[in-house]
Amino acid sequence: MLKATMKSLLSRKLRLTLSALAVVLGVMFVAGSLVLSSTLNKSLDSLFANIYEATDVQASHKPNLQREDGAPGQADPIQASEVDKVKGLPGVKSATGVVYSDGARLIGKNGKVVPSQARVATNWVGEDEIVKLREGRGPEADDEIAINAALASSSRYKVGDTVGVLTLQTKKEFKIVGIVGYSGNRDSIGGEHTIAFTTPAAQQLLLDKPGFFTWIDVKAADGVSKAKLKADVQAALGDTYVVKTGEELGKDQAKALEPLMNIFRNVFLGFAGVSLFVSIFLIINTFSIIVAQRTRELALMRALGAGGGQVIGSVLLEALVIGLISSVLGLVLGIGVGWLLTKLAGGDLPSAGLVVPPSAIIASFVIGVGITAVAALAPALRASRIPPIAAMRDAANTVKPLTKVTISGLVVTALGVAGLWVALAGDAGDSFWLLLGGGLLLSFIGVALLTPIISKPVVSVLGALFSWSMPGKLGRGNSARNPRRTAITAAALMIGIALVTGVSVIISSFKASISDMYNTGLNAELIIAGEQTGPVPPTFAGSVIDQAKSTPGVSSVSALYFDGAKINGENGFVYAVNDLPATAQMFNLKVSGGSLGQLQAGQLVVDEDTAKDKKLSAGGTVQIQTSRGEPVTYTVAGVFKKSTLLNGFVLPQEATKNFQATNPAIAYIKLASGAKVSEVQASIDKILADSPDVSAADVSSYVEQQTKGLDGLLTMVQILLGLAMIIAVLGVINTLALSMIERTRELGMLRAVGMSRGQMMGMVTVESVVISVFGAILGIAVGIGLGWAVIRALHDIGIKVFALPWGTVIAYLIVAAVVGVIAAFIPAIRAARTDVLRAISYE
Amino acid sequence: MTTAIKPAAARAVDVWKVYGHGEAQVIALRGVSVELAQGEFTAIMGPSGSGKSTLMHCLAGLDTVTRGDVYVGSTQVTKLSDSGLTKLRRDKIGFIFQQFNLLPTLTAEENILLPLSIAGRKPDKDWYQTVIKTVGLEERLSHKPTELSGGQQQRVACARSLVSRPDVIFADEPTGNLDSRSGAEVLGFLRNSVREFGQTIVMVTHDPTAASYADRVIFLADGQIVDELLSPTVDQVHDKLKSLDPHAHSGDV
Numbered sequence A: 001m002l003k004a005t006m007k008s009l010l011s012r013k014l015r016l017t018l019s020a021l022a023v024v025l026g027v028m029f030v031a032g033s034l035v036l037s038s039t040l041n042k043s044l045d046s047l048f049a050n051i052y053e054a055t056d057v058q059a060s061h062k063p064n065l066q067r068e069d070g071a072p073g074q075a076d077p078i079q080a081s082e083v084d085k086v087k088g089l090p091g092v093k094s095a096t097g098v099v100y101s102d103g104a105r106l107i108g109k110n111g112k113v114v115p116s117q118a119r120v121a122t123n124w125v126g127e128d129e130i131v132k133l134r135e136g137r138g139p140e141a142d143d144e145i146a147i148n149a150a151l152a153s154s155s156r157y158k159v160g161d162t163v164g165v166l167t168l169q170t171k172k173e174f175k176i177v178g179i180v181g182y183s184g185n186r187d188s189i190g191g192e193h194t195i196a197f198t199t200p201a202a203q204q205l206l207l208d209k210p211g212f213f214t215w216i217d218v219k220a221a222d223g224v225s226k227a228k229l230k231a232d233v234q235a236a237l238g239d240t241y242v243v244k245t246g247e248e249l250g251k252d253q254a255k256a257l258e259p260l261m262n263i264f265r266n267v268f269l270g271f272a273g274v275s276l277f278v279s280i281f282l283i284i285n286t287f288s289i290i291v292a293q294r295t296r297e298l299a300l301m302r303a304l305g306a307g308g309g310q311v312i313g314s315v316l317l318e319a320l321v322i323g324l325i326s327s328v329l330g331l332v333l334g335i336g337v338g339w340l341l342t343k344l345a346g347g348d349l350p351s352a353g354l355v356v357p358p359s360a361i362i363a364s365f366v367i368g369v370g371i372t373a374v375a376a377l378a379p380a381l382r383a384s385r386i387p388p389i390a391a392m393r394d395a396a397n398t399v400k401p402l403t404k405v406t407i408s409g410l411v412v413t414a415l416g417v418a419g420l421w422v423a424l425a426g427d428a429g430d431s432f433w434l435l436l437g438g439g440l441l442l443s444f445i446g447v448a449l450l451t452p453i454i455s456k457p458v459v460s461v462l463g464a465l466f467s468w469s470m471p472g473k474l475g476r477g478n479s480a481r482n483p484r485r486t487a488i489t490a491a492a493l494m495i496g497i498a499l500v501t502g503v504s505v506i507i508s509s510f511k512a513s514i515s516d517m518y519n520t521g522l523n524a525e526l527i528i529a530g531e532q533t534g535p536v537p538p539t540f541a542g543s544v545i546d547q548a549k550s551t552p553g554v555s556s557v558s559a560l561y562f563d564g565a566k567i568n569g570e571n572g573f574v575y576a577v578n579d580l581p582a583t584a585q586m587f588n589l590k591v592s593g594g595s596l597g598q599l600q601a602g603q604l605v606v607d608e609d610t611a612k613d614k615k616l617s618a619g620g621t622v623q624i625q626t627s628r629g630e631p632v633t634y635t636v637a638g639v640f641k642k643s644t645l646l647n648g649f650v651l652p653q654e655a656t657k658n659f660q661a662t663n664p665a666i667a668y669i670k671l672a673s674g675a676k677v678s679e680v681q682a683s684i685d686k687i688l689a690d691s692p693d694v695s696a697a698d699v700s701s702y703v704e705q706q707t708k709g710l711d712g713l714l715t716m717v718q719i720l721l722g723l724a725m726i727i728a729v730l731g732v733i734n735t736l737a738l739s740m741i742e743r744t745r746e747l748g749m750l751r752a753v754g755m756s757r758g759q760m761m762g763m764v765t766v767e768s769v770v771i772s773v774f775g776a777i778l779g780i781a782v783g784i785g786l787g788w789a790v791i792r793a794l795h796d797i798g799i800k801v802f803a804l805p806w807g808t809v810i811a812y813l814i815v816a817a818v819v820g821v822i823a824a825f826i827p828a829i830r831a832a833r834t835d836v837l838r839a840i841s842y843e
Numbered sequence B: 001m002t003t004a005i006k007p008a009a010a011r012a013v014d015v016w017k018v019y020g021h022g023e024a025q026v027i028a029l030r031g032v033s034v035e036l037a038q039g040e041f042t043a044i045m046g047p048s049g050s051g052k053s054t055l056m057h058c059l060a061g062l063d064t065v066t067r068g069d070v071y072v073g074s075t076q077v078t079k080l081s082d083s084g085l086t087k088l089r090r091d092k093i094g095f096i097f098q099q100f101n102l103l104p105t106l107t108a109e110e111n112i113l114l115p116l117s118i119a120g121r122k123p124d125k126d127w128y129q130t131v132i133k134t135v136g137l138e139e140r141l142s143h144k145p146t147e148l149s150g151g152q153q154q155r156v157a158c159a160r161s162l163v164s165r166p167d168v169i170f171a172d173e174p175t176g177n178l179d180s181r182s183g184a185e186v187l188g189f190l191r192n193s194v195r196e197f198g199q200t201i202v203m204v205t206h207d208p209t210a211a212s213y214a215d216r217v218i219f220l221a222d223g224q225i226v227d228e229l230l231s232p233t234v235d236q237v238h239d240k241l242k243s244l245d246p247h248a249h250s251g252d253v
């Protein structure tokens, strides 16, 4: 039995290769994701260990707001006298005040801000174990700066160049006097762009607080342990300070990134899961066809005395061998892909060597072998039920009724939809992901089970398009000939397309909804906002507001400031505005208590829902702690009805001095009647000449700018689902190729009665296109359904418009047809090459 | 060699067919020359392995010859490219196989009209009716092959080969899978089409009864034509076969 299995395995190289390829790709994705995340984690660990290599102990004020992700929040700056205090401690070799911010942006040769992954702005404190001057010297005058080699190479500036830099103040000119590198001849530590100013310039421009520092770097004198130093510094500074050793800082920061890294990994694993799910379809189909073709052979084995168990064993053994080979290949390829992705995703992170976690190896084998075995189980069971008598009968596929499949399909789909519904209705709580994932999975399986019955009418209508020619008619007949086979093949395509369509629908609805919100909720014509080129959203100088106000054609300007905050001790978010009546008019705010007049110091306004939530009403008080300074108690001056665009706590401008960003991030401009948008926009642009990372846009281009990122997201999803699609296309090729083998005689007969090679290829292509387009139609239908459900669920957060991405939908259909043509290529050539003689010779 | 007076519908000239090389070499045909007259029903007989199918495949342009020439009508088959062969099969040749003759996705009628639709030609209505009537399939035209008996399927195959009025129809053991009654029906039908419509038919068979329907029987042995009979009877064929087969005395042919 073993020998017979191996022989039949080797004699069917094509089906072996194709079904193995599906598993290989799936396993590759899983292994690649795990290798990528482990490698990145290790790189990050070593990056942070590296950054703090030269730091013995660091002291800073306790942050006012602890951020949710555990990263240190903004802390109040430290007075220079505190640095001296630390310097005077016994056991301290040196104590350096460091100014640190991510708020300095270099203007590049093209007049735009140089884009960066991460920005560092600091004061120049000389070289140390890590920081090495590569060229020139450190800044000595307040209009001199040094930049790191990474920034120098991406901006192509050299020592001696005069450049513009944006800080808390608008553009200022500086002379580059030095280029900094790092130990080990590195251009940066982790891909960051660094600008170093003199200490007074840094204090003025980065903190707006002359004489203050962000933290103190402390070095231990010889023979003093870091732990001892830490304790001494802590004791000297008191408990309003956090004091940590370099190692602790490195670990803390690496840890802070862990949740993000985990999300990253899980997203990849999720997409890998989709690919594997699609592979299952391919394998089921392959083994079903193989079993159908081997019916005679297996029946003969039964007739010769093989037991049902042995037949199952024979089919499963074949699956096992495929699974094992695929796992090994998938793992090897996955490690390669992981390495490639690390190079791409890791950017300039220092390489800490490739990490292949044991989980990647275990997962590869468990998944590779497991999935193949599970997928082969049903066909194996079917094989074991082949009666010995089948050896004598013609192996023609008897068409089985679809009642059972259809009923189970209905039940499973209903369960899946119910799961999705509960998840999306928002009552799921902790089991949200389980219900969402399970619901999706069941829906897909359910629809796949329903596909055979759906395929009949749809395929016949689709096929009718091609029936004008004989090969087309034959192709149509062939695609309708085995509904299960066509259905499984199409269902595999359906999954990827459904997910992509779902995401497209959600994104287009998002865009439409946001655009709708601005069109109905905003009573202003121009918006000043920044284009984000780094991790921190850009802001602009407050002076812009006054300049804009006095521009001819402008009626009013409403600037918005943002900050994280603790509101009565709870984490939250606050706004501040410069001119509340103007804001109220632009956002159509309606009073429901108190007044929306100009805010005085210590006053705020809040929307009705938030007020209710915090049990507030006009005249009540609330304590708010912003990023800096002491908590402030505010009186509620007014309550407004829930509006489309602006809800929550709105503070007076005076509060912004204790915000992390003291400058406005966005400003809305209402024009005087009769003013022309384009003219005013041109004047505003002139005001913004020194703020190259912000610009004035009309509402529609602003919305477009804001939603541009969503298109990138869609592209990401499409790329990640690309693999699932490729597997599904392999499925089409596989099904067709196996069907061609099955129909060898028929093909030979067609050749014998005068069918040309071209006509043969046409016939196979029609079959392939019909299957692919059918899969696409299914996928689009299911995807639109999914998108609709999600959008409905998001109705409460303001996503109220359901928009179908028609262009995308049509594009998918066309792509499916093209894919059908491509998938048909190899099987079509095989069919066209059918050797008439071999086909008609009797067994 | 030939006694036919009518012009040849197909002809083989000193055809050799060699399979394999060296040790494994098999010479299936050794210089076969034969002319198949128009409007004649020829049967090819001979012991198993004597080269009957090979000869037929070579005549029909399904297989290449090692040496020699094959003509169908005035076309030299041995010189044709794949597209030339396709056109030849479309226009000049009809086939009837032992089994797997019909496309399961098409109805009987569609199967019959298949060669014409492939060629993009319209059927001649009268001729089509005549053919259908002769094979007695009027009632079964809308049936799928799985809904037809073996004999009916074979009659559909006959109708299919006739409907495009080819120069020659080649049939390799067309009754091999049928019981004697269905076989007789099919053979009777083949003979009628020769008698009434002047169709040329070449049939390979093992069955002396089947051969007796033919106008002429050619006997092959070891790749060579060794004998022939005109207007054969079952007994004549039987005797000839016995004398040809070295194992005949052991009882099983």
Ligand SMILES: Nc1ncnc2c1ncn2[C@@H]1O[C@H](COP(=O)(O)OP(=O)(O)OP(=O)(O)O)[C@@H](O)[C@H]1O
Pocket (backbone or CB within 6 Å): B019, B020, B026, B027, B028, B046, B047, B048, B049, B050, B051, B052, B053, B054, B055
């Ligand atoms: N493709 C091939 N490769 C090698 N040898 C072949 C091939 N086809 C046929 N032969 C050999 O050529 C010889 C003639 O075969 P052919 O099929 O023509 O015999 P046949 O007279 O039709 O026999 P049967 O009555 O059994 O059908 C045989 O010896 C056979 O083994």
Ligand SMILES: [Mg+2]
Pocket (backbone or CB within 6 Å): B052, B053, B054
């Ligand atoms: Mg033969």
